[in-house]
Amino acid sequence: KQAAYAAMRDVEPFTRDGTRIEVMMNAGLRDDVAMLSVTGADGIGLFRTEFQFLVSAALPQRDRQTRLYRDVLETAGDKKVIFRTVDIGGDKSLPYLTSKTSREDENPAMGWRALRLSLERGGLLKVQARALLDAAAGRELNVMFPMVSEVWEFDAAKAVFDGQIAFMKKLKHKLPLSVKYGVMLEVPSLAETLDLLCPRVSFISVGTNDLTQFLFAADRANPALAERYDWLSPAILRFLKRVVNGCVGTGVQLGVCGEMGGRRLEALALIGLGVRRLSITPAAVGPVKELVRKIDTREIAAAMNGWLAQPPASMRAELQAWAEARGI
Ligand code: PEP
Ligand code: MG
Numbered sequence: 001k002q003a004a005y006a007a008m009r010d011v012e013p014f015t016r017d018g019t020r021i022e023v024m025m026n027a028g029l030r031d032d033v034a035m036l037s038v039t040g041a042d043g044i045g046l047f048r049t050e051f052q053f054l055v056s057a058a059l060p061q062r063d064r065q066t067r068l069y070r071d072v073l074e075t076a077g078d079k080k081v082i083f084r085t086v087d088i089g090g091d092k093s094l095p096y097l098t099s100k101t102s103r104e105d106e107n108p109a110m111g112w113r114a115l116r117l118s119l120e121r122g123g124l125l126k127v128q129a130r131a132l133l134d135a136a137a138g139r140e141l142n143v144m145f146p147m148v149s150e151v152w153e154f155d156a157a158k159a160v161f162d163g164q165i166a167f168m169k170k171l172k173h174k175l176p177l178s179v180k181y182g183v184m185l186e187v188p189s190l191a192e193t194l195d196l197l198c199p200r201v202s203f204i205s206v207g208t209n210d211l212t213q214f215l216f217a218a219d220r221a222n223p224a225l226a227e228r229y230d231w232l233s234p235a236i237l238r239f240l241k242r243v244v245n246g247c248v249g250t251g252v253q254l255g256v257c258g259e260m261g262g263r264r265l266e267a268l269a270l271i272g273l274g275v276r277r278l279s280i281t282p283a284a285v286g287p288v289k290e291l292v293r294k295i296d297t298r299e300i301a302a303a304m305n306g307w308l309a310q311p312p313a314s315m316r317a318e319l320q321a322w323a324e325a326r327g328i
Contacts, residue, residue, distance in 0.1 A: 005286025009040035013292040021271060021292045024080070024279040026257060030068060033075040035282035040289070043080035045205060045279020046144070046257040047072060049128065050086040058096055062127045069135035080142060082205070082279075084184065085128055085157070087146040089113030091221065097121070109213060109220070114147030119156055129164045137174040142182065144205060149187040151196045158200075184257070185243065186210035194246035201252055205279065206243060208258025212236060231260045232269055232319060234311040241308060244274040255279055264291060265319050268328065271295055272304035294328045 013021045024045030027033055036044065052060050052068055060068075072081055088094055090108030097117070105111030118125040132141060145157045158181055168175055181200075185191060186207030197204070208231065213220040215236060216229045240256075247254045255277030260266045262284030268291065270278065280288060303322055312318040 005290070008286040008289045009038070011040070011289060011293070013042075013289045015271070015292055015295045015297050017296045017298060019276070019297045022255070022277040023285055023289050023292065024082075024255070024257075024277065025282045025285055026279050027072075027282075030071055030075075032282070033072050036076055036079055039282050039285035041079075041282065041285045043082075044072075044076060045080075045082055045255055045277065047081055047083045048087065049083055050088045050092060053086055053088055053094060054092060059124070062131050065128060065131035066134045069132055073135060073139065080140070082142040082144050082182065082203070083132055084144045084146050085115065085118055085125065087114040089117040097124075109210070115145045115153055115157055116147060118145075119153065122160065125157065125160045126164060129161045130168075133161070133164055133168060133176060133179070134173070136176040136179075139177055141176040141179045142203070143179065144182045144184060144203070146184045146207070147187060147210070148183040148185075149189050151190075151193055151200065154181075154183055154197065154200060182253075184210075186214070186258075188214055188239070191239065191243050191246070194243065198247060198250040198252045203253040203255065204243075204247065205255045205257045205277075206240065208236070208256060208260040211239075211258065212260075215239060230316060231263070231266050232315040234308065234315065237269060237273065237304070237315070238308055240270070240275070241273050241304075248274075253277060262288065264288075265316060265323065267291055268295065268300060268323060269304065269315075269319060271297060272300035274301065291328065294326070299326075 013023045015021060022042045024043045025035060025039060025041040026046040027044050028048035028051035090105055090111045090113035132143060145154060148154050165175060180202040182203035182205060183201055184207045185204050209220055212229060218225045218229055244254060254275060256270055256275050257279035261270055261278035262280035267278060267288050278288060307315060307318060
């Protein structure tokens with residue numbers, strides 16, 4: 001089986017009806033990036049920059065951040081890399097980073113974390129922005145903000161980048177050829193303002209790990225709840241369908257970067273909903289590429305529409321049977 005997936009490395013993931021699905025991978029460490037050529041992924045759809053912070057005893061200095069981002073871009077070569085600004089705080093708390101306003105989070109997942117922390121600690125985001133802009137000098141930079149709940153948070157974060165760009169221009173520093181901005185959609189409230197968000201961003205990446213925890217009010221880290229809510233439940237799938245519809249015709253590239261996208265039936269369902277970009281764990285790239293080549297998007301879209309309108313008792317069983325009947 002491993003050999004079969006290795007053989008998928010150089011195969012482009014087109015569906016049977018000729019739709020190109022972007023199969024990207026998630027990464028967080030310098031060494032992960034080598035998996036791009038091993039798996040043949042289309043790029044890095046989520047680079048978790050907080051990993052460097054989590055393994056450091058003190059706040060990583062700007063030059064260390066720049067070096068990491070530059071190494072990542074160099075190893076990636078022509079492939080796209082989407083850097084997510086730090087998602088720390090909450091349960092991934094760091095002794096050297098504390099809030100001015102709250103001492104301890106009772107609900108860390110919903111607490112002082114990610115972009116909320118970056119915006120309060122403006123200096124931290126400024127340093128990260130400068131490191132990313134320097135590292136991507138002369139090429140394209142893709143920046144993504146985590147845990148955006150309202151559009152103003154995106155505006156505030158982008159303003160930090162704009163400030164750094166203006167400053168670098170004044171000093172005649174070399175800048176990226178272009179900078180594209182996007183957000184993680186992982187807090188349900190953001191989905192209610194897609195019409196406001198889409199004109200502002202180039203891409204949106206749905207973080208289904210956090211999204212499902214917030215949609216179901218079920219802690220993603222609690223093993224007692226791990227089996228209870230299914231990614232193939234009508235609530236999630238209908239939610240995602242609305243997000244897909246909200247992005248249609250806006251020019252915004254929509255992807256999914258949660259663990260959901262790396263699983264067989266889930267990936268099938270997502271493609272049926274109209275998702276055309278998945279960013280998944282490297283081990284899933286080969287299997288998902290193989291899956292993509294067996295799918296007819298029109299067929300799965302029609303089936304999904306029917307199931308969403310009238311959900312079967314078990315979407316998972318239905319989808320499994322549907323896939324089996326087609327040799328998928
Ligand atoms: C997510 O929430 O789905 C996601 C991809 O980000 P993380 O797992 O890092 O929270
Ligand atoms: Mg998340």
